[in-house]
Amino acid sequence: MSDQLLSPDHPSVVFACRGVQVYVKDGDTEKQIVRGVDLTVRRGEKHALMGPNGSGKSTLAAALMGHPSYRVEGDIWLNGERVDALEPHMRARRGMFLSFQYPxxxxxxxxxxxxxxxxxxxxxxxxxxxxxxxxxxxxxxxxxxxxxxxxxxxxxxFSGGEKKKLEILQMLLLKPAFSLLDETDSGLDIDALKIVSDGINLASGPDNGLLLVTHYQRILNHVQPDVVHVFMNGHLVRTGGMELVTALEERGYDWLAEEAAIPEGSRA
Amino acid sequence: MAEDTTSVIASARPALDEGLLKALAATLGGDAAQVSRRLAALARYEKAAEPDRVRHLWRFTNPALLLPASVTGAPATDIVLTSAAPVAGASVTIDLWPGQAPAVQTAEDLPVGALVFTAADEPFAAGGAPAGDLFAALGDAAWNTGVGLQVAAGVKLAGPIHVRVHASAAAVLPRVRLDVGRGAEAMLVEHHTGGGPDVRVAGSTVINAADGARVRHAVVQVWEPGTCGHLAVRTRAGADADILTVCGVFGGDETKLELGTDLAGAGAHSEIVGVALVAGKQHADVHTSHRHLAGHTTSRIDYKAVAGQQARSTYTGLIRIEERATHCEAYQENRNLLLSSRARADAIPELEIHNQEVSCSHGATIAPVDPEQLFYLGSRGLDPHEAMGLVVRGFLENTLARLPDDARSMVESFTAPRLATIREGGA
Structure with a gap:
């Protein structure tokens, strides 16, 4: 992936992270959910983050936004500026946005x-x-x-669909530079999916970027991603294009887990 | 730690004697009847037992902290309007402010006699404080500032009557008395301001709403830090009377507010809407009591408290429905929002129902601010103070929405600045 070679503060990069690890409190100890993620999103790009249920996709999205429950290591860049030490509202004011799975x-x-x-x-x-x-x-x-x-x-x-529509309405109004969309497609009927997808496309432009977190192909037929990542066991195990979505739809996630030599118990 | 409550109270109770009370009555222009009422109260005061800390009413607050150390024969404020004086005016402001000339401002013309100043301690028709109540006896005997008001039958006051009690003496014992005649309408707003570390306030307000009267009453307490005090409001509602009591507790250190309403006539309705916003080491103790003495009476209580930092909110509430009072409806709700892990709230609603033909319910909640709400609002650019402010305003919203517009904006004129100072304090 030549994108990964771009410096995170390169003018064409709207969002980047390097070596992101996310830990949650687990009793008296910590549990690691994300084990080192690098991402580079250029202006105008839509990225999809796919992975099985429970793989930690939502945790990664919330952690990138600065959720206080997580301890995060690694660098996060927005518009060439480090934001990983900033509180969520400071990230938001600089143009980061998170569409919640459960607002x-x-x-x-x-x-x-x-x-x-x-x-x-x-x-x-x-x-x-x-x-x-x-x-x-x-x-x-x-x-x-x-x-x-x-x-x-x-x-x-609000119904599930009403909440999701209101999330994308906020994206339209706030005009973020970079949006994390966490399972924005879940709980939507076909009509609502179309409205939400159209809203995302309308909010997307040549200057901003987004990361769409999902485990279904459905929304990706409406919001065409430029780059697709597969997230398993705390890592990005594969990055590709739409062909990866098709392959996942046909074969599921197990073959990727085998390729990445992830033990069966840790594939979620 | 075993605390000897009895000795604490006994030593904390200010000494009163006949000479002192006669001096007070004389300075305040009281007549012989007032002197004898004070002396009768003195007898009750001397016999009154200390408040029972086992019962809920005083379980959470030590009464010794609220009592003044001593009471003198000097009035707490210069002005007390006890002689019958007719006032023309629909909107009235009465300042009980030390060292200032009587300040009674009126606006708009009313027929002379529609609103009359009376003795603040005229005997109450019915209800009132329970016999043996130490604070009530103290107030009856030694009240040292106050005002009595009478609204004539059928008169509808267009604007509110504001009574502003500014506490600055070591012992401030204000007394407010309002009689609203048959079918009359009035709004009384009590502002309790002033105070300081050496100031103790023990106030009592008595409201008598005759049959069919409509009364709006607000008590707003914004004492300075250090002030401790007890305010008791006792209201009697006649047949078909309609009472709205609004309370706002914001200031002071250790404070207690008692709101007691007797629904004495059939068809009477009472609604209490209250908010408290406390922080630092403040303790706001609020007690409500609705006694349904007659059938077909309704009552509703909606009280919300917000506690930040190490502050503490206490709510105890009693709904009592007498055996003869059938077909009553009563509802009591107390919700508490804690802004910090060190803030604390206690909520004890109680029902005492002596007949089967009633509809009664109560609810109480104590909850911290949901961190997911703060994260959500933060992810939209709101800083932690703004987010907290929005959550608190949201928490109070459906309670404030119960108020008429003018009462609501009056309460909000106190909640907004108080909220700002709580947030600045890093609640």
């Missing part, structure tokens, strides 16, 4: 108030109410979310 509800906080605060944080300036309303209405229309959701409490009582 948490925040009762009592309306979607409108939350989005206004997020936008102000990302843009570094308050947005006039009127301009905000217009922007919001347009985004809700794009994501086919009923405008009544604007005054509802954030993710409170």
């Amino acid at each position: 948490v509800a925040v009762p009592g906080v309306t979607v409108a108030n939350f989005l206004r605060a997020s936008l102000a944080a990302r843009r570094g300036t308050e947005i006039p109410v009127r301009a905000f309303r217009q922007e919001l209405n347009a985004a809700f229309a794009t994501m086919s979310i009923d405008p009544s959701f604007i005054t509802r409490y954030l993710n409170d009582g």
Whole structure:
């Protein structure tokens, strides 16, 4: 992979990580989930991260965003700047975004108030109410979310599909440089999958990049990845293109585990 | 550690005598009837046992911390309006502020006699404090600032009556009395400000809502750090009376607020909406009691407390439904949000139901802020303070949403700055 040879602070690179290891507390000891991951995402690129259930894909995504439950070693770069020592909100303000697999509800906080605060944080300036309303209405229309959701409490009582649509709506509004999309396709029916995929494509451009975490091929037919990685046992065991997706769909993950000489008990 | 509570209280109880109470009555312009009411209270005070620390009411707060060391014959504030004085005006502000001339500001014209200042300690028609209540006897005997108000039957006051009690003496014993006549409407906002490390406040408020009266009452406590105090509000609701009690507890160190409501007439309704925001080493103890004395009465309590740093919130609440009070509905809810691992909350709701034909429920929760919520908000660019603020405002939202707009914005004018200082303190 010639991409890996690019320096993480090269101007064409929007996101990179080197030697990322992730540990979680396990009683009095620590358990290692990610055992050294290198990634280089160039501007305009869409990457897919595939792997079996329980392989730690979501952990990797949350750790890259700075989740406080994880201890992370290694370097993380965004737009040529090291961000691994920064708190999540500082990463977000610099243009990192995580679409959650299970977005948490925040009762009592309306979607409108939350989005206004997020936008102000990302843009570094308050947005006039009127301009905000217009922007919001347009985004809700794009994501086919009923405008009544604007005054509802954030993710409170939302269906799985509604939550995922709202995640991508936030991606559209916040215009991140680099997005981590964690199983954004899970729990979506065909119509919602189309809307969410269209939203991701609309939010993608020549200047930004994304990493789409999934274990299904389904969404990759709508959001065509430029690079596909397979993540198993804490490592990226294979990197390729769409042909890798087809191979996984036909053969499953076991053949890759055998190639990578991963013991049967550690393939998740 | 075995604490000898009895001796602590006995030594902490301020000494009162006849001469002192007569001096107080004289300075405050009290008549002979007031003197005899004070002396009768003195007899009760001397007989009153120390609060029972085993019962829930005083289980979490040591009353000795709240009592003033001594009471003098000097009033706590210069102004006390005890002589009957008719006031014209729909919106009234009464400042009980030491060293200042009487400050009564009114706005808008009302018919003369619609609102009248009266003695603050006129005998209460019914209900009131339980016999033997030490704090009630102390207040009845030695109250040293206060105001009484009467709203004539049928009068609907357009604006609120603000009473501002600024505590600065070592012992401040304010007394507020409001009588709302048959079918009348009034809103009373009590502001408790001032205080300091050497200031103790023991206040009592009595509200009498006649049949069909509609009363909005708010108690906002924003004492300075170091202040300890006890505020008791006793309300009686006549038939079809409608009472809304709003409380906001923000200041002081060791504080206790007791809200007692007697639903005395059929069809009476009482709602208590409260919030407390405490941090540092503050302890906010709030007790509510709803006594359903008549049938077809309804009550509702929604009290939320937020505790940061090492602060502590205590809630004890009692709903008592008498045997004769059938077809009552009562609901009590207390939720606590802890902003730090060292903050603490206790919630003890109690029901005492003496007949079968009632609908009653209660709920209490104590929970820390969900770190996943903070991470989610952080991942959208909100710094930890902003995220915490948003979560706390969300926590309070459905409680504040129960309030009419004017009451809500009044409460929010206190919650917002308090929240900011809690966050700055690294809660």
